[in-house]
Structure formats: C-alpha cells, structure tokens
Amino acid sequence: MTDQSISAPEVLTTSDGVPLRTSIARSVRRRRFQAFLLVSPLLLFVMLTFVAPIVDMLFRSVENNIVVETIPLTVESLRDWDPKSGETPGEETYAALAADLRVAVKAKTHTRLGSRLNYERSGMSSLFRKTGRRVKRMEDADYKAQFIKVHKGWGEVKNWATIKQFSPTYTDGYFLAAFDAQRDSDGVSMKVEDERIYLKLLLRTFILAIVITFSCLLIGYPIAFLLATLPLRTSNLLMILVLLPFWTSLLVRTSAWKVLLQQQGVINDFLVYVGIVGDDSRLALINNQTGTIIAMTHILLPFMILPLFSVMKTIPPYYVRAAKSLGATDWTAFWRVYFPQSIPGIGAGAILVFILAIGYYITPELVGGTSGIFISNRIAYHISSSLNWGLGAALGVILLVAVLVLYWTYDRIVGIDNVKLG
Numbered sequence: 001m002t003d004q005s006i007s008a009p010e011v012l013t014t015s016d017g018v019p020l021r022t023s024i025a026r027s028v029r030r031r032r033f034q035a036f037l038l039v040s041p042l043l044l045f046v047m048l049t050f051v052a053p054i055v056d057m058l059f060r061s062v063e064n065n066i067v068v069e070t071i072p073l074t075v076e077s078l079r080d081w082d083p084k085s086g087e088t089p090g091e092e093t094y095a096a097l098a099a100d101l102r103v104a105v106k107a108k109t110h111t112r113l114g115s116r117l118n119y120e121r122s123g124m125s126s127l128f129r130k131t132g133r134r135v136k137r138m139e140d141a142d143y144k145a146q147f148i149k150v151h152k153g154w155g156e157v158k159n160w161a162t163i164k165q166f167s168p169t170y171t172d173g174y175f176l177a178a179f180d181a182q183r184d185s186d187g188v189s190m191k192v193e194d195e196r197i198y199l200k201l202l203l204r205t206f207i208l209a210i211v212i213t214f215s216c217l218l219i220g221y222p223i224a225f226l227l228a229t230l231p232l233r234t235s236n237l238l239m240i241l242v243l244l245p246f247w248t249s250l251l252v253r254t255s256a257w258k259v260l261l262q263q264q265g266v267i268n269d270f271l272v273y274v275g276i277v278g279d280d281s282r283l284a285l286i287n288n289q290t291g292t293i294i295a296m297t298h299i300l301l302p303f304m305i306l307p308l309f310s311v312m313k314t315i316p317p318y319y320v321r322a323a324k325s326l327g328a329t330d331w332t333a334f335w336r337v338y339f340p341q342s343i344p345g346i347g348a349g350a351i352l353v354f355i356l357a358i359g360y361y362i363t364p365e366l367v368g369g370t371s372g373i374f375i376s377n378r379i380a381y382h383i384s385s386s387l388n389w390g391l392g393a394a395l396g397v398i399l400l401v402a403v404l405v406l407y408w409t410y411d412r413i414v415g416i417d418n419v420k421l422g
Contacts, residue, residue: 304350351407358403
C-alpha cells in the first residue's frame with residue numbers, strides 16, 4: 001500500500017487575488033457602515049432630544065457642587081468638626097467663611113448658595129443674604145462674634161451641620177426629600193406628618209392613572225367593537241368623530257370641561273333641569289379628582305380606541321359565527337372566542353393610556369384643584385417656579401424608574417411581544 005499525499009483544499013479568491021471570505025467580510029462591513037450613515041441623523045436627533053435630557057436629569061438629581069465651589073475653605077475647615085459635639089465650629093472656620101464670602105459676594109454666588117441650602121433648612125437664604133452685605137466691613141479678628149452679631153443663626157449648630165452635610169459634590173438629599181425623608185446628624189428619618197406630600201402624590205398619581213386607564217377601556221372597548229363590525233362607510237364616518245379631538249387644542253378641550261363641570265355649568269344645569277339633583281345640592285365635579293378623571297378620560301380615550309380597533313379589525317368574524325353554530329350563546333361566543341383575540345389591543349391601549357396619564361400636568365392643573373393634581377404638577381412647579389431643579393429631577397427619575405418597573409412587570413406577566421397595534 002503506497003502513501004498518497006493529500007493536497008490542501010484550494011482557497012477561493014476573487015479576480016484580484018483576495019480570498020473570497022475576506023472579500024465578503026469587507027463587503028458586509030461596508031454595507032453596515034453605509035446603513036449606519038443613513039440612520040446616523042436620526043440617531044443624533046434621538047441622542048440630543050431624548051437621551052441627553054434624561055442623562056442631564058439623572059445628573060441634576062444628585063449634583064451638589066455649589067457648596068464646595070462657593071465656600072471651599074469653609075468646607076475644608078469643617079472636615080474635622082463633629083455636629084454631635086453640640087458646639088459651633090472654631091474661630092478658624094469662621095475666618096475661612098469670611099474669606100469665602102468676600103470672594104462669593106464679588107461673584108454674586110452667595111445668594112445662590114443660600115437658596116440651595118434653604119431647600120434643606122428654612123432661613124439659610126436670609127442668613128447668607130444678610131451676611132453678604134456685612135462681610136466686607138468685618139475686621140480681621142474675632143470673626144465668630146462678628147458673624148453672630150450679624151445674624152444669630154451663625155451661632156446655631158444645626159445651620160453649620162446643614163452646610164457640612166451638603167458640602168460633598170454629590171448628595172442623596174433630593175431623593176430623600178422626594179420620599180418625604182431627610183438626613184440629619186442622627187441619620188435618615190421621615191419628615192413630620194404635615195410635611196409629607198410626595199409619597200401621597202405618587203400614590204395618587206398611580207391610582208388615578210389606573211382609574212383613567214380602566215375608564216378609557218370601559219368606554220373605548222364597545223366603541224372599538226362597533227367600529228370594527230359596522231360597514232366600512234359608517235365605520236369611517238364614526239372614526240372621524242373619534243379622531244376629532246386630535247384636531248382641537250388640548251388647552252381648549254380642558255377649558256371646555258371647566259365650563260361643563262363647574263357647579264353653575266352645563267352638566268349641573270341639566271341635572272337640575274331634569275330633577276336628578278336639587279338646585280341647592282349641585283354636584284362638585286371640578287377642582288377635585290372627579291374632574292381630573294372625567295377630563296383625562298375624554299382626552300386619552302382615542303389612544304385606547306385606536307389600538308383596540310386596529311386589532312379587532314383583524315379578527316375574522318366567522319370565528320364567532322362558527323362558535324354560535326356549535327351551540328354557543330352570544331355571550332359565550334364573545335367571551336371565549338372574540339375577547340381573547342382582542343387582548344393584544346387591550347394591552348397596547350392600556351400601556352399607552354397609562355404612561356400618558358401619569359405624565360399629564362396641564363389637565364390636572366386646570367381641573368384637578370388641590371386634590372386632583374399629579375406628581376408631574378409638582379415637577380413642573382419645581383422646574384419653573386421654585387427653581388429647585390434637583391428635587392424636580394429626583395421626582396422625574398422616580399417616575400421614570402416606576403414606569404420602567406411596571407413595564408418590566410407587564411413584560412414578565414403578559415409579554416410585550418403580545419402587544420400589538422394591528
């Protein structure tokens with residue numbers, strides 16, 4: 001038996017001598033790069049308008065560099081001071097504060113520092129503002145007595161403890177405040193009962209959003225079913241009525257509900273006219289949770305109807321007829337055959353309405369009064385009025401995380417792949 005040499009398999013090459021596998025890999029990379037260039041404008045737009053604001057919000061919810069940047073010498077001097085000692089810092093700390101404030105007054109940043117610390121302890125804003133007007137005239141000796149003479153607050157340990165507590169570059173104070181908690185020398189504790197507002201607002205937001213979602217489903221399901229089963233000409237005419245609110249300003253629709261729901265409004269006048277309620281016992285339908293539910297159900301109803309309609313339109317009608325021919329009643333045919341096939345539309349509409357509901361603030365602000373506002377109204381207040389952007393950002397992050405958790409839970413229980421828009 002003779003040995004036969006086995007030659008290596010021949011490598012396929014292109015016309016220019018490049019291995020075929022290498023040429024194919026280059027071609028794939030080139031096509032991927034071309035595809036990336038095509039979507040890069042959209043990707044850049046999403047990064048600038050969606051990702052960047054969220055990242056900035058996350059940063060602002062923990063950012064706290066104003067203290068260390070405004071009074072760096074004071075922060076350094078307070079490192080070895082223990083608030084639990086019950087005594088104010090030594091003379092060197094007061095001297096450091098005088099040097100820092102002289103620089104801060106020239107830069108006009110001492111008032112911003114006072115406003116920031118005033119979020120944590122009332123009176124800090126006036127403390128820095130009043131001291132800023134006097135610090136230039138202070139003598140270079142016995143700073144402690146001079147500061148206390150300017151404002152007695154400089155002789156209180158709690159004010160100094162607040163400065164030291166919020167001197168780090170990053171803080172959890174905004175998130176603690178968002179959960180109605182606070183950090184002091186004894187650790188984290190809940191605020192007094194009269195100052196707890198955010199947990200109640202968060203709970204109210206989610207409860208009302210669930211009620212609004214259920215109301216939209218209760219009203220929207222029969223409408224979508226009717227649109228899906230009627231002849232095309234009639235269905236299109238009714239669909240125009242469903243879409244009509246989209247062609248009207250949100251502010252106009254909400255203002256119209258204020259006219260309808262007030263005690264001297266159209267609805268109460270009609271109820272009094274037909275004798276359902278007396279003129280002296282008109283219903284309170286505005287500036288409360290009832291007004292928020294009614295107005296937001298009307299506004300968000302199309303977002304429930306459209307996903308339901310698009311799914312119901314794809315359900316073959318002969319399925320129900322076949323069930324009836326086998327002896328099923330109308331209710332059994334609907335509940336056992338038709339309804340399960342419409343669940344993807346229910347899921348899509350519910351998620352859409354719920355997420356939109358918890359983020360609304362214009363409608364609750366106009367018709368909700370004090371008992372019908374959402375957490376989003378407080379976020380808007382801190383961003384535009386109180387200018388406490390850190391607390392507003394922390395509340396926004398909590399709302400974002402809560403939505404993501406609910407979305408993840410829904411995906412685990414129902415499966416997001418089962419949610420369809422048609």
